[in-house]
Amino acid sequence: MKRAGFVFAPAAALVLAACADRNPVATVDPPAARPSADRLECAVRVREAALTCGAGLAGGARGVAIGGQNVFVRLVSANVAYDSASQTLGADVSVQNLLEQAMGTIDGATPDPAGIRVFFHTGPTVVQGSGNVWVSNADGQDAFTASLQPFFRYPGILSTGQTSAVKRWTWHVDPAVTLFRFSLFVETRLSPALVINEIMAHPTTASEAAGEWFEIRNTGRDSVNLDGWTIASGGDAGYTIHGPLVIRRGEYLVLGASTDTVANGGTPVALAYTGVDLGNDNGDWLVLRSPAGQAVDSVDWGAAAGEPGSPPPAGVALELASPTDDNLFLSGAGSAWRPAVNAYGTGQKGTPGARNVRGISLVALAVGGSHACGLDAVGQAWCWGSLVSPDGAFATPVSQPAGTHFVQIVSMASPTSCAMDESSRVFCWGQDVPLGTTIGYSRSATPIPQPDGVQFASLWGGMESGCALTPDGQAWCWGWLPASLSPSAIAMPLPQGVRFSSMGLHLHLCGLSPTGQAYCAGFNDYGTLGDGTLGWRESFAPVHQSAGVTFASIDASFGTTCALTPAGQAYCWGGNSLGQLGDGTTENRLTPVAVQQPPDVSFTAISAINFHTCALSSAGQVYCWGATDVADGIWIEHHTPTPVRHPPGVLFSTVGVGFGYSCALERVSGQPYCWGINTSGQLGDGTGMVRPGPVAVTR
Numbered sequence: 001m002k003r004a005g006f007v008f009a010p011a012a013a014l015v016l017a018a019c020a021d022r023n024p025v026a027t028v029d030p031p032a033a034r035p036s037a038d039r040l041e042c043a044v045r046v047r048e049a050a051l052t053c054g055a056g057l058a059g060g061a062r063g064v065a066i067g068g069q070n071v072f073v074r075l076v077s078a079n080v081a082y083d084s085a086s087q088t089l090g091a092d093v094s095v096q097n098l099l100e101q102a103m104g105t106i107d108g109a110t111p112d113p114a115g116i117r118v119f120f121h122t123g124p125t126v127v128q129g130s131g132n133v134w135v136s137n138a139d140g141q142d143a144f145t146a147s148l149q150p151f152f153r154y155p156g157i158l159s160t161g162q163t164s165a166v167k168r169w170t171w172h173v174d175p176a177v178t179l180f181r182f183s184l185f186v187e188t189r190l191s192p193a194l195v196i197n198e199i200m201a202h203p204t205t206a207s208e209a210a211g212e213w214f215e216i217r218n219t220g221r222d223s224v225n226l227d228g229w230t231i232a233s234g235g236d237a238g239y240t241i242h243g244p245l246v247i248r249r250g251e252y253l254v255l256g257a258s259t260d261t262v263a264n265g266g267t268p269v270a271l272a273y274t275g276v277d278l279g280n281d282n283g284d285w286l287v288l289r290s291p292a293g294q295a296v297d298s299v300d301w302g303a304a305a306g307e308p309g310s311p312p313p314a315g316v317a318l319e320l321a322s323p324t325d326d327n328l329f330l331s332g333a334g335s336a337w338r339p340a341v342n343a344y345g346t347g348q349k350g351t352p353g354a355r356n357v358r359g360i361s362l363v364a365l366a367v368g369g370s371h372a373c374g375l376d377a378v379g380q381a382w383c384w385g386s387l388v389s390p391d392g393a394f395a396t397p398v399s400q401p402a403g404t405h406f407v408q409i410v411s412m413a414s415p416t417s418c419a420m421d422e423s424s425r426v427f428c429w430g431q432d433v434p435l436g437t438t439i440g441y442s443r444s445a446t447p448i449p450q451p452d453g454v455q456f457a458s459l460w461g462g463m464e465s466g467c468a469l470t471p472d473g474q475a476w477c478w479g480w481l482p483a484s485l486s487p488s489a490i491a492m493p494l495p496q497g498v499r500f501s502s503m504g505l506h507l508h509l510c511g512l513s514p515t516g517q518a519y520c521a522g523f524n525d526y527g528t529l530g531d532g533t534l535g536w537r538e539s540f541a542p543v544h545q546s547a548g549v550t551f552a553s554i555d556a557s558f559g560t561t562c563a564l565t566p567a568g569q570a571y572c573w574g575g576n577s578l579g580q581l582g583d584g585t586t587e588n589r590l591t592p593v594a595v596q597q598p599p600d601v602s603f604t605a606i607s608a609i610n611f612h613t614c615a616l617s618s619a620g621q622v623y624c625w626g627a628t629d630v631a632d633g634i635w636i637e638h639h640t641p642t643p644v645r646h647p648p649g650v651l652f653s654t655v656g657v658g659f660g661y662s663c664a665l666e667r668v669s670g671q672p673y674c675w676g677i678n679t680s681g682q683l684g685d686g687t688g689m690v691r692p693g694p695v696a697v698t699r
Contacts, residue, residue, distance in 0.1 A: 041181065041183050042181060042182050042183065042184070043127070043179060043180075043181050044089065044124075044171075044179065044180050044181070044182075045178065045179055046082060046089065046129075046173050046177055046178055046179070046180070047178060049080055049081065049082040049089065051080075072098050072099050073095060073096065073097065073098060073099075073103075073186050074095075074096040074098055075093055075094070075095055075096070075118070076093070076094050076096065076163070077091040077092060077093045077094075077169075078091070078092045078166070079091060079092045082173070084175065087172055087173055087174060087175060088136065088170050088171070088172060088173070089170065089171045089173050090168055090169060090170040090171070091168070091169055092166040092167070092168055092169075093118075093152070093166065093167055093168075093169050094163050094164050094165065094166045094167070095116060095118065095154050095158065095163070095164040095186070096158075096161070096162070096163040096164070097158040097159065097160060097161065097162055097163075098160075098161070099160060099190065099221070100160055100193065100219075101160070101190045101191050101192075101193045101220050101221070102157050102158065102159045102160065102190070102191035103116055103157070103158040103188045103189070103190060103191075104116045104154070104155075104156055104157045104158055104188055104189060105157045105189060105190075105191045106189045106190075106191070106192075107191060107192065107290040107291060107292045107294055108157075108191035108192065108290060108292070108294045108296065109290070109292040109293070109294045110292055111155065111156050111157050112188075112189045114153070114189070115153045115154055115155040115156070115188075116153070116154040116155075116158065116164070116186065116187075116188040117139075117142075117151040117152070117153050117154075117186070117187045117188070118151060118152045118154070118184055118185075118186050118187075119142075119144040119145070119149050119150075119151045119184065119185045119186070119187055120135060120138075120149055120150050120151065120182055120183070120184060121144070121145050121146075121149070121182075121183040121184060121185045122181075122182060122183045123180065123181050123182030123183060124171060124180045124181065124182040125180060125181050125182065126177050126179075126180050127179045127180055127181055128177075128178045128179035129174075129176045129177040129178035129179065130174070130176045130177070131173075131174025131175065131176045131177045132172070132174050132177075133171055133172065133173050133174070133177055133180045134171065134172050135150040135169075135170075135171055136170045136171060136172040137168065137169070137170045138150035138151060138152060139151060139152050139153040140153065144185065144187060145185065151187075152167055152169060154167065157191075189222075190220055190221060190222050191220075192218075192220060192224045192290060192296050193218065193219045193220030193221075194216050194217070194218055194219070194220075194224060194247070194288060194296050194297055195216065195217050195219050195297055195320070195323040195327065196214055196215070196216055196286060196288060196297045196298070196299050196327060197215050197216060197217040197252065197319065197320050197323055197327075197356065198214065198215040198317050198318070198319040198320070198340070198350060198351065198352065198356060199213075199214045199215075199278065199286070199299065199312070199317060199318050199319075199330065199337075200212060200213050200214070200256075200267070200278075200317040200348070200350055200352070201278040201279065201280060201284070201301070201312040201318075202278075202280045202311070202312045202313065202314045202315070202316075203264075203265055203314075203315060203348055204265075204314050204315035204347065204348065205263065205264060205265035205346060205348070206263070207258075207263050207264075209257050209258075209277070210257055210258035210260065210263035210264045210265075211256075211257075211258075211263070211264045211265045211267065211348070212256060212257045212277070212278045213254050213255065213256030213257065213264065213267050213269055213352060214254075214255060214256070214278070214286060215252055215253065215254045215255075215319075215352055215353065216247065216252070216253050216255070216288065216297070217250075217251070217252050217253075217323050218247045218248060218249050218250060218251055218253075219249075219250075219323045219324075220249055221249055222249060223246055223247065223248045223249060224246070224247050225244055225245065225246050226241045226245040226246070226247065226253075227241060227242065227243055227244050227245060227291075228240065228241065228242075228290075228291035229241050229288065229289065229290060229291060230288075230289040230291075231255065231273055231276050231286070231287075231288060231289075232276075232286070232287040232289060233276045233277065233278065233279075233284060233285065233286050233287070234279065234283065234284045234285045234286075234301075235284075236275055236276050236277055237274075237275035237276075238275055238276065239273040239274055239275045239276050241271065241273075245270070245271055252352075252353050252354060252355075253270050253271075253353070254267060254268055254269050254270055254352045254353045255269065255270065255271050255272075255273055256269035256271075256272060256273070257269075257272060257273065257274075257276070258272055259271075259272045261345070264345075265345040265346045265347075265348045266344055266345020266346055266348070267344075267345060267348075267350075267352045268352055268353045269352075270353075278312075279301060280311055280312060281301070281311050282301045282302050282303070282309035282310055282311050282330075282331055283301060283302065284301040285298065285299065285300045285301060286298065286299045297327070298328070299327055299328065299329075299330055300328055300329050300330065301330045301331065302329060302330070302331065302332070303329050303331045303332025303333075303334075303335065304328075304329050304332050304334050304335075307329075307332035307333050307334060308332065309329075309331040309332055310331040310332075311331075312330065312331075313339055315347065315348050315349060315649070316339045316340055316348070316349040316350070317339075317340040317348070317349060317350030317351075317352070318330060318337040318338065318339060318340070319337065319338060319340050319350065319351065319356040319357075320336055320337060320338075320356060321336065321338060321356065321358045322336075338358070338359075339669075340356070340357065340359075341357055341359030341669065341671045341696045342357040342359075342647075342695075342696050343647030343648050343649060343650050343696075344647075344648075345648065346648055347648035347649030348648075348649075349649075357696050357698050358698055358699055359669070359671045359696055359697070359698065359699070360374075360376065360382060360395050360671065360672065360697060360698075360699050361376060361377065361669055361670040361671060362374035362375060362376055362382065362665055362670045362671075362672055363375055363376065363377055363670055364408065364409055365654050365656055365663060365664070365665050365672060366409045366410050366411040366417060366461065366656065367411055367607070367656030367657060367658045367661075367662070367663045368385075368387070368411030368412050368413055368414075368415070368416070368417065368461070368658055369386075369412070369413035369414060369415070369609075369658050369659045370385050370386040370415065370658060370659055370679075370680040370682050371383055371384065371385030371386045371387035371411060371415055371417070371430075371658075371680065371682055372384060372385055372411060372656070372658065372663050372672070372674065372682060372684070372697075373387070373398070373409055373411050373417045374395075374409065374665070374672055375406050375407070375408075375409050375419070376670075377670075378405065379404070379405025379406045379407060379421070379422075380397055380398070380400070380405075380406070381397070381398035381400060381406055381409055381417070381419055381445065382395045382396065382397055382398065382699070383395070383396060383398055383411075383417060384396065384681060384682065384683075384684035384697060385415075385658075385680050385681050385682035385683075385684065386415045386680035386681070386682065387411075387415045387416070387417060387429075387430050387431075393681035393684065393685070393686045393687060393688065394681075394684060394686050394698055394699050395672075395684050395697050395698065395699040396699070398417075398429060398444070398445055399429075399443065399444035399445065400419075400427065400444065400445040401427075401445065404421050404427070404445070405421060405422055406419035406420065406421055406427070407419075407420060407421065407422055408420040408458065408459045409459070410459050410460055410461030410466060411461055412430075412432065412461045412462060412464055412465070412466065412479075413462065413464065413558070413609070413658075413659070414430070414431050414432050414464045415430045415431040415432075416428060416429070416430035416431050416432040416433065416461075416464070416466075416479075417429060417430055417461070418448070418459060418461060418466045419445065419459070420456060420458075420459045420468070424455050424456045424457070425447055425450070426447070426448050426450060426456065426459065426466075426468055427445040427446060427447050427448070428442070428445070428446060428448050428466070429442050429443065429444055429445045429446060430442070432464045432465075432479055433446055433448070434448045434449065434478040434479060435448075435449075439479065448478060450476075451476065451491075454470060454476065455470060455471065456468040456469065456470060456476070457469055457470060457471045462509075462556070464479050465477060465478060465479030466478055466479055467492070467509070472499065473494070473498075473499040474491060474494070475491070475492040475494065475509075475511070476491055476492070477492050477509075492509070493539070493540075494511070494519075494540065495513075495519055495540045495542075498511075498513045498517075498519065498540075499513065499514055508520055508521060508522030508523040508524065508528055508529065508556055508561075509521050509522055509540070509556065510529075510543075510554050510556040510561060511540075511554070512551055512552075512553075512554055515550065516550025516551050516552065516565075516566070517542055517543070517545065517550070517551075518530065518542070518543035518545065518551050518554055518563055519540040519541065519542055519543065520537075520540065520541065520543060520556065520561065521537050521538060521539055521540045521541065522536065522537065522538070523536065523558070523559075524536055524537055525559070525575075526559045526560075526574045526575035526576075526588050527573060527574050527575075527588055527589060527590035527591070528556070528557075528558075528559055528560065528561050528573070528574035528575070529541060529543070529561075530543035530544060530561060530573040530574070530590070530591055530592055531543060531544055531590075531591075532544050532590045532591055533590065534590070543561075543573075543591070543592060544590075544591040544592070545571075545592060546592070549565060549571065549592070550565060550566065551563040551564065551565060551571070552564055552565060552566045553605070553606070555606055555607050555608050556608075557574075557608040557609045557610060558609065558610050559574050559575030559610060560572060560573070560574040560575050560576075560580050560581065560608045560609075560610070560613065561573055561574050561608065562595075562606045562607075562608045562613055562615075563592070563606070564603055564604075564605075564606050564615075567602060568601075568602025568603045568604060568617075568618060569594060569595070569597065569602070569603070570582065570594070570595035570597060570603050570606055570615055570641075571592035571593065571594055571595065572589070572592065572593065572595055572608065572613065573589045573590065573591055573592045573593060574588065574589065575588055575611075576588050576589060577611070578611045578612070578626045578627045578637050579625055579626050579627075579637050579638060579639030579640070580608065580610075580611050580612055580613050580625065580626030580627070581593060581595070581613075582595035582596060582597075582613060582625040582626075582639070582640055582641055583595060583596060583639075583640075584596050584639050584640050585639065586639065595615075595625075595640075595641060596640040596641070597623075597641055598623070598641060598643075601617050601618075601619075601621075601623070601641075602617065602618050603615040603616060603617055603618075603623075604616050604617070604618050605654055605655055607655055607656045607657045607662075608657065609657045609658060609659065610659060611626050611627040612624060612625065612626035612627045612628045612657060612660075612662075613625055613626050613657065614628070614644075614655045614656075614657050614662050615641065615655065616652055616653075616654060616655045616664070619651070620651030620652050620653065620667050621643055621644075621646065621651070621652075622643070622644040622646070622652055622655050622662070622664055623641035623642060623643055623644065624638065624641070624642060624644055624657075624662060625638045625639065625640055625641050625642060626638065627660075628642065628644075628662075644662075644675070644693065644694065645692070645693040645694075646693070646694060647673070647693070647694055650666055650673070650694070651666070651667045652664035652665060652666060652667060652673070653665050653666070653667045653670075658676075658682060659677075660676050660677035661674055661675065661676030661677050661678070661682050661683060662674065662675055662676055663675075663683075663697075664694065671696055671697070672684065672696075672697040673694035673695060673696055673697065674691070674694065674695065674697060675691045675692065675693050675694045675695065676690070676691065677690055678690055678691060683695060683697070684697030684698060685697065685698055686698050
């Protein structure tokens with residue numbers, strides 16, 4: 001919608017800066033945290049009775065400044081006239097509030113006696129002609145950005161979208177003046193904009209009462225002192241805050257039943273209340289009231305009309321994805337509240353005192369070199385890291401054809417991923433996408449050329465290539481293969497009479513026969529093929545497995561290959577410079593050696609790439625070895641499997657490794673977690689920070 005500006009003549013728009021507190025010492029952010037203040041620079045052409053205005057630079061306004069043309073405040077003028085006899089230029093001016101906070105009040109109910117004041121920051125100053133100009137009917141003068149600055153006062157409260165009464169502005173203008181300039185700021189108090197942003201109603205701490213808390217976020221443009229504010233809850237006595245408790249703009253504040261982090265499960269509570277009990281059913285409610293009794297925000301544990309309610313989950317906080325969401329109902333199909341995914345303290349989930357983490361639930365995980373992808377329950381692909389731009393630090397949905405539902409997904413070491421849909425069609429996106437006659441880049445999921453009449457049953461990915469298997473075990477591959485570059489799927493020759501049931505690839509290919517015999521081809525500089533030799537091999541050769549050892553799964557990497565027996569014992573071979581074979585040494589191995597697993601630990605999945613390897617135990621614990629831990633950017637070697645430090649209460653269902661990082665899916669929720677280096681956003685936590693332990697992937 002096009003909005004009218006502040007005009008003295010045809011279409012001249014006004015930019016204002018509203019300074020949100022006249023006593024900044026006690027309540028505003030430090031100067032380094034303030035936003036820049038857009039001031040209005042105005043030019044008045046007297047002969048034409050025309051005024052034009054535009055945004056200028058900040059000019060030292062005190063308080064928290066807000067600005068932006070037709071974003072925060074709009075001034076509208078009418079009845080513009082210049083009277084040469086009285087040498088007066090005048091206009092009827094009104095103020096409209098475009099903020100989501102009421103103006104002219106400190107609590108949303110009581111008008112500020114000072115009203116809303118429009119200050120002349122500079123001028124008026126004569127630019128052309130000669131003589132003097134001054135504001136002739138100002139409501140007063142005060143020190144704002146300088147001493148004795150004229151202002152116009154608008155009394156009362158302006159709610160969001162409301163326009164004030166008209167006030168006549170006049171200037172004295174000497175006859176010889178043809179052009180003058182001035183600039184404006186608006187100073188006002190704003191009503192609080194506090195949102196109940198997160199609620200832990202049913203903690204699983206040793207003392208449930210001590211572990212209860214809720215979090216508020218200041219979404220407004222000014223700090224708020226909660227002295228005299230009241231917390232009310234259904235059927236409880238309630239609690240009134242006594243003494244200063246300031247929450248600055250953008251900050252989070254946790255109020256709970258106990259400040260004892262041992263008793264409350266590790267929650268950073270800023271203030272402990274009494275007389276408030278957050279219920280575990282769907283019949284409770286919570287209200288935050290200003291000293292004037294104004295209900296600034298409230299949450300009902302139930303659901304909207306026609307929707308069944310549900311009790312809060314145990315040990316899991318409920319949080320808003322955005323503070324702008326409607327947070328009235330804590331439960332129900334239309335509720336904006338979601339279970340927290342970030343683990344903290346003693347096995348609780350939530351983000352007390354910090355930005356809410358909006359998680360994602362996946363049913364499949366595919367980890368590539370510097371990016372990872374996964375599938376959700378409806379077949380939508382999500383990726384994070386180097387494959388995604390510009391928001392690689394967060395999980396982002398892949399653009400896939402309408403109605404397409406993926407059932408399998410793989411990620412390459414290069415920034416490429418592929419997926420198979422319900423009709424066995426293969427789609428790829430990223431850097432190395434096979435396009436029939438060439439390999440190129442595609443931002444969206446693009447179908448690759450497939451042989452006529454061939455049905456695929458499973459999908460595999462590697463360095464810069466992918467493979468799909470038919471139901472009878474025939475492999476069709478594309479990209480950089482052991483013998484050539486293939487821009488479309490071609491059949492790979494397999495050993496005579498061998499039916500492959502599993503495959504891994506990363507510049508070399510490996511597979512398993514139905515009897516558990518491994519075969520490999522391709523890159524072999526470190527003994528990666530496991531046949532006792534070195535050097536490139538274009539044909540498949542059997543891996544030298546010890547007598548009685550058979551494999552149920554295999555994972556082939558750049559310089560290392562690992563496999564699992566049916567009983568969950570891991571074997572690895574190839575490069576071992578950092579202990580990535582897990583046999584307690586750093587010696588390269590040309591044939592499989594047993595990984596030194598902890599006693600009574602069996603592995604159900606294994607993933608190897610370059611210099612580190614990870615495996616998942618049957619109990620849901622991830623173990624890694626090689627260059628696995630990162631402390632201050634320095635790799636720490638482990639030559640045997642070492643348990644990863646899981647978040648409290650989190651167990652995993654699958655694991656995958658990339659270049660210097662690893663990812664896993666939580667057993668129950670399907671929430672992905674990643675850890676390690678983060679230079680390309682491959683951990684998906686919204687940062688570029690190195691993480692020594694698993695952190696939740698966000699979106």
